[in-house]
Amino acid sequence: PHALTNSEIVGFCQLHKDDRSRLLSPDESGTKVIKLTDQVVVKFGRSVRLQEASAQDLAFKNTDCEVLRIPKVYRFFSQQESKWDSVGYLVMEKIDGVNLxxxxxxxKAEIVSRVTTVLNALHSIPGTCPGPISGGEAYGYLYAQKSSGTEFSTINDLESYLNERLAFFERKISLGGQHLCLCHMDVAPRNFIMDVYGRLCLLDWATAGFYPRYFELWSLEFADTCSSHQFGPVLLQSLKATAAETMEIENLNLVYRFNMRCRTKAYDEQTEEIMAAIGKTSKDESYS
Incomplete structure (x- = not known):
């Protein structure tokens, strides 16, 4: 991939974006993954950002490949399409295997145990500044599928963001003394590949960043209420949230509720069902 210029990679992607012999992503996906060579793929789209490349590269450099494989990042660049839109291109290692x-x-217990080991390894990677590794606005479920709208330069910035939303519910959160760790924030079977040697590989680092560990637990719980294709409560139980973390998960539920209200200005029936499920889960389940 190093021999190709950015322009040549863009041209290749545009030429083969509908070529089923090279396309590795679902047809309906707005983000495309195309095989560049037998060893290299390109992920590109408007939602492919530097934050993803930086998080993936950090994880690659700080994890044992026998515990977790991370596709090596070869290059990231973006190309402006219009005054408002740009497309990101992430050139990385191709991992052969089967999607979980x-x-x-x-x-199954064996897979859940291995995923628990994977997450514990990621959560052992410390950070000092919350949010995306490379800075900028944060993305993910918590922000109602949009961005945070602001950058978190310090942990106080993140605390202020959360408390501005929790004030609506007369709640407050304190991040003083909280340990920040690398959180993937979209851990799901669809993002794992078991390679030909039986090793787990974790993909899609678009929403990853440095957060308190319970942010990861919240994202797992939230995803489980939205889809049956998740690891489910058994993974949460395996990760053993503390009583304090369980309380903070409830606070993050409220932050999501506020962000969703601001986005839609009125709940639709699906949102109400999701929030009802989250509320029931956070109150009825114990992860300790």
Missing amino acids: EQLGDWD
């Missing part, structure tokens, strides 16, 4: 969602065994 397709494998269908993701909820």
